[in-house]
Amino acid sequence: MALRTLLTRKTLTAPPLGVRGLQTFSLPDLSYDYGDLEPAISAEIMQLHHHKHHQTYITNYNKALEQLDGAITKGDASTVVKLQSAIKFNGGGHVNHSIFWQNLAPVRQGGGEPPKGSLGWAVDNHFGSLEALIQKMNAEGAALQGSGWVWLGLDKEFKRLVVETTPNQDPLVTKGPNLVPLLGIDVWEHAYYLQYKNVRPDYLKNIWKVINWKYASEIYDRECP
């Protein structure tokens, strides 16, 4: 349900329907231009990341969904099972990146401004300070082997903030069914390599200048009214 909300926020108009009304997906627009996050993230990276990488996840996700639909209709259980990894990879990639674009904002739209209100209070309460949270997320993001994400999440059940990492394109929910993503930072090399090369810690240090805490606060307030 949260996913549909995210998708219809932007310019996703009438989604194409398959024979049985299978909903497929298309690339959500950004609410800023590719160059608007400079110098923290270069325009070149933003364009490749959004227009190529995210688009490819969507294309392959749609393909996998159509194949899954066919296999379900035919009762082909082994194909249904075989498709699960493609769905997890590509569907996860779509889910994660759709959140990511909203986690970022140009400075003139509030990017980098610290969280206020109840989320700001919760960050100080759980981590001591915003700086401590940033340090923790950066350390975990830097230490992640291979590809993945570092998240600030909300445990809905315990009303508690958590920092987690997930490998590859696994969404945060794979770490716990009650976890809601507030902020995700992509640490796949494609997210920073052209600009920061091997120095992932520099990317992590700089991305906070364009983190959109307003979006995170909205999600938090919705889950913890």
Place this chain on the structure above:
Amino acid sequence: MAASAAAAIASPSRCGLFSSQGFSGSTRSLQWRKSEKRNVRKAVRGVITAKIELSPPPYSLDALEPHMSRETFEYHWGKHHRAYVDNLNKQIVGTELDTKTLEEIIRATYNNGDLLPPFNNAAQVWNHDFFWESMKPGGGGKPSGELLELINRDFGSFEAFVSEFKAAGATQFGSGWAWLVYKANRLDVGNAVNPRPSDEDKKLIVVKSPNAINPLVWDYSPLLTVDVWEHAYYLDFQNRRPDYISTFMEKLVSWDAVSSRLEAASARALEREREEEKKRTEYEGGDETNSEAVEMYLESDADESEAD
């Protein structure tokens, strides 16, 4: 327990390294302890170094242009590979791993899948050495001789092999590697005896692996690899991984290297077979051995009450 033993080795970078690796309290079968025989490793003005070295590729950094740029090599070899070497040495200095070869370190820290912290660095050092040597200036083309025969036998055709290899690289999701390996079908179950081996058992297959994992840990003999971590191709190809793999196959592969690895792998497999044949004849031969075993079984039945 292992964590505290390691932390006892006074070195700030060491402690920092462990905390960032998230060294949890799960049981470790590998004991890390300072070697009793020597307290100081190659100490030069207080600088202690372990012995794994960064080898350069067997060609200059611009030799594979335009297919793989000098800039890529400056980062891929000069930064990534170098960091794996430096970090590995920091992790193993003063431990019993320090006396082992790179392959021994990899097998030990693979720890049957429950990876110990040095595994990622050790395996990546090995993987990158192997990768540079899998390429050469003016590479590509087709293999020949026994290698080509086996490829035709096990894949149907060279083209079919290339197709499967490319697909493996393209579908290794996230970071990882695609491999051509020589696989000797062996049972690896303690006392079990292998059925008699034949040439058919020794096959070439394509496999893929995530992150730092390599086929050494599956007891295969690697023959060829392509690095599909994004850092391997992003400067030259951006998101176009399939183009990168095609270029690798058409312009960079050193079939000479693959052929000589195949020779070595066949020789090793033959040697193992001979050892197993010897063991098998020892097991089957000699009635005394068999009846002793039977007698022991009967006796232990009767002796139940005498336990301990």
